[in-house]
Amino acid sequence: MGGAVPIFLGSTRRSRxxxxxxxxxxxxxFAIFAAAAARLGPSALDTPGWPSTGxxxxxxxxxxxxxxxxxxxxxxxxxxxxxFENTATGLFSIGSASTFTASSAADQDRRxxxxxxxxxxxxxxxYQAMKRLTHAxxxxxxxxxxxxxxxGPPVVPQVPA
Amino acid sequence: xxxxPGRIRDARQEPNLATECDFCVVGSGAGGSMAAAVLAEAGAxxxxxxxxGHFTRRDFNMQESWAFPALYQDHGNRATEDLSITIFQGxxxxxxxxxxxxxxxxxPDSTLTLWARQHAVVGLDAATLxxxxxxxxxxxxxxxxxxxxVNANNRKLLExxxxxxxxxxxxRRSVKGCARLGYCHMxxxxxxxxxxxxxxxxxxxxxxxxxFTNARAKLVETDRxxxxxxVCEVRGSDGDPTSKRRFVVYxxxxxxxxxxxINTPALLLRSKIGSGSxxxxxxxxxxxxxxxxxxxxxxxxxYGVPQSVxxxxxxxRGERVGYFLETVPVHPMLAAVALPGFGAAHQxxxxxxxxxQATIALLIDGHHDDPGGRVSASVDERIRLSYPLSLALxxxxxxxxxNMARLQLAAxxxxxxxxxxxxxxxxxxxxxxxxxxxxxGPNRHAVFSAHQMGGCRMGEDPAHxxxxxxxxxxxxxxLWIVDGSVFPTSLGVNPQLSIYAHARLFAQAIAAQG
Numbered sequence: 251m252g253g254a255v256p257i258f259l260g261s262t263r264r265s266r267x268x269x270x271x272x273x274x275x276x277x278x279x280f281a282i283f284a285a286a287a288a289r290l291g292p293s294a295l296d297t298p299g300w301p302s303t304g305x306x307x308x309x310x311x312x313x314x315x316x317x318x319x320x321x322x323x324x325x326x327x328x329x330x331x332x333x334f335e336n337t338a339t340g341l342f343s344i345g346s347a348s349t350f351t352a353s354s355a356a357d358q359d360r361r362x363x364x365x366x367x368x369x370x371x372x373x374x375x376x377y378q379a380m381k382r383l384t385h386a387x388x389x390x391x392x393x394x395x396x397x398x399x400x401x402g403p404p405v406v407p408q409v410p411a
Numbered sequence: 412x413x414x415x416p417g418r419i420r421d422a423r424q425e426p427n428l429a430t431e432c433d434f435c436v437v438g439s440g441a442g443g444s445m446a447a448a449v450l451a452e453a454g455a456x457x458x459x460x461x462x463x464g465h466f467t468r469r470d471f472n473m474q475e476s477w478a479f480p481a482l483y484q485d486h487g488n489r490a491t492e493d494l495s496i497t498i499f500q501g502x503x504x505x506x507x508x509x510x511x512x513x514x515x516x517x518x519p520d521s522t523l524t525l526w527a528r529q530h531a532v533v534g535l536d537a538a539t540l541x542x543x544x545x546x547x548x549x550x551x552x553x554x555x556x557x558x559x560x561v562n563a564n565n566r567k568l569l570e571x572x573x574x575x576x577x578x579x580x581x582x583r584r585s586v587k588g589c590a591r592l593g594y595c596h597m598x599x600x601x602x603x604x605x606x607x608x609x610x611x612x613x614x615x616x617x618x619x620x621x622x623f624t625n626a627r628a629k630l631v632e633t634d635r636x637x638x639x640x641x642v643c644e645v646r647g648s649d650g651d652p653t654s655k656r657r658f659v660v661y662x663x664x665x666x667x668x669x670x671x672x673i674n675t676p677a678l679l680l681r682s683k684i685g686s687g688s689x690x691x692x693x694x695x696x697x698x699x700x701x702x703x704x705x706x707x708x709x710x711x712x713x714y715g716v717p718q719s720v721x722x723x724x725x726x727x728r729g730e731r732v733g734y735f736l737e738t739v740p741v742h743p744m745l746a747a748v749a750l751p752g753f754g755a756a757h758q759x760x761x762x763x764x765x766x767x768q769a770t771i772a773l774l775i776d777g778h779h780d781d782p783g784g785r786v787s788a789s790v791d792e793r794i795r796l797s798y799p800l801s802l803a804l805x806x807x808x809x810x811x812x813x814n815m816a817r818l819q820l821a822a823x824x825x826x827x828x829x830x831x832x833x834x835x836x837x838x839x840x841x842x843x844x845x846x847x848x849x850x851x852g853p854n855r856h857a858v859f860s861a862h863q864m865g866g867c868r869m870g871e872d873p874a875h876x877x878x879x880x881x882x883x884x885x886x887x888x889x890l891w892i893v894d895g896s897v898f899p900t901s902l903g904v905n906p907q908l909s910i911y912a913h914a915r916l917f918a919q920a921i922a923a924q925g
Contacts, residue, residue, distance in 0.1 A: 293754055315488065320793045322791050323488075371493060371852075372493075374855070375493050378494050382494075385757070386747065399763075400764060406590075
């Protein structure tokens with residue numbers, strides 16, 4: 251996504267505040283990723299018993315992952331979030347000139363699908379970055395193990411010292 | 412056997428910012444540990460610098476959320492620059508051997524012959540390597556696979572392959588007293604897998620070597636055409652990449668690089684050693700294309716020996732790129748990352764996790780006209796890897812998916828699913844034609860690599876190779892490379908045993924010359 255400078259930023263709607271101090275992301279960037287993660291992750295509202303990406307603090311965990319990466323990689327990810335959020339992207343992707351965070355759930359899914367299937371390779375890369383980070387942080391959480399039929403790690407046999 | 416206490420030192424705790432030795436070895440995986448052991452046992456003072464941390468079986472908690480950030484490059488997030496190929500590469504004491512599945516194959520004769528004929532590699536034939544393979548096989552307890560090693564995930568590959576006459580075979584593994592838990596790639600919690608951290612590194616330590624952990628090799632320092640030492644950057648605590656504290660290892664006799672394909676060429680590029688037109692080129696990945704099948708009965712591919720069966724029926728396809736088939740374990744995080752879609756559709760696939768079987772096709776790149784990928788190290792020092800999937804590789808991926816689907820149906824799968832972002836579902840032989848039109852391209856289909864090779868290829872012609880056939884750099888007589896980056900092509904088999912054996916041969920030559 252390098253080089254793409256967002257022009258039409260719009261204002262980011264913050265659906266929730268981070269539950270711990272952020273290391274890399276700004277509050278707006280946090281809100282953008284949290285909103286994307288809420289759509290990328292399981293449909294918590296429709297499936298009782300499944301924790302939401304917010305409950306499992308996926309966005310907070312992604313902020314922690316970014317803190318461990320090369321600063322240039324983290325900067326590229328932050329830039330990606332701004333491109334994904336801005337109104338021009340909405341117009342270009344799905345014909346709706348609103349920010350991602352201010353869009354309806356249906357329009358958010360449309361924008362994600364537009365990037366997922368895009369002929370623009372950089373959009374597909376951007377979608378994959380957000381998708382993989384969401385699913386990695388969500389499904390590596392022990393709270394989800396039973397929901398997917400995974401009993402968790404077995405008991406380790408004793409090893410002689 | 413555990414690592415001798417007090418001789419593995421955390422660079423973050425070291426007050427002295429310089430040390431001296433005969434040989435500085437960069438990396439503690441298969442190549443680095445072997446070189447360190449051979450050189451130290453020959454009487455040299457050896458210092459090993461390792462970018463990752465030192466973890467033991469007590470740390471290996473079998474949780475993906477811990478293992479990938481702690482044990483893998485880029486905290487488990489390494490990928491090609493367009494994110495189209497996910498790269499799994501170890502970054503810890505023991506390197507890739509700490510996180511691999513222990514699968515052990517000798518370098519195929521056909522690959523050695525190709526290197527001799529097309530890449531001017533001299534004196535590397537099966538007979539020359541045989542004593543080195545034998546020695547490593549003994550040290551790592553590499554033995555024949557047994558039927559008890561085959562879990563349900565691998566049994567589908569075995570049975571499906573047998574039904575189709577494709578001659579799948581059990582894999583030899585580097586284990587001793589395996590508990591068949593299923594978590595080799597998160598570090599063996601019972602020390603059954605004979606990783607470098609349990610074998611050649613303790614050998615090196617017993618012979619007097621020192622290992623510094625959390626020390627990332629930043630530059631090879633040179634002086635008048637000779638390698639003088641290695642400048643390391645000490646990693647910050649808890650993964651903070653911004654520490655700028657330097658740590659210098661001066662090497663009186665020479666520097667031995669074993670950071671693995673990707674890191675070794677990047678180190679040479681940052682150090683401006685050798686020709687930029689060669690270093691980092693021809694990087695090969697065995698690009699791996701997965702296919703998931705769902706069965707009525709539970710497969711529980713998260714338990715049992717992760718990889719115990721391989722099928723090389725399609726390794727030689729003549730003028731077309733070959734491939735071989737293996738399995739991968741199916742734990743929640745990796746499965747979630749690989750499975751396509753999002754929201755409820757993705758969630759539905761995840762609910763079927765316990766019934767999922769995963770077969771992969773590893774494309775044998777570099778044996779035809781495919782040029783592989785390219786490693787570059789930019790000014791800001793972030794390593795970049797580009798790897799366009801050539802038409803020849805795409806053809807192989809398409810053929811492999813069709814044959815994997817055939818195999819899984821033969822093994823009784825209810826449904827086979829491609830990992831395209833627009834997945835294709837196969838429920839019978841009649842559905843296979845649906846695969847004729849599937850599109851391969853960046854981020855349209857899951858592709859990953861656990862085998863990185865090339866980038867500093869060997870050969871006797873300095874115009875076409877970075878090092879000679881014994882790993883010595885063509886432009887610098889006291890600089891050697893002993894990792895998988897020297898391979899002129901991919902191997903066509905899992906690489907750990909080949910890296911160990913080549914490193915042993917090369918290290919003995921270094922000890923004799925250095």
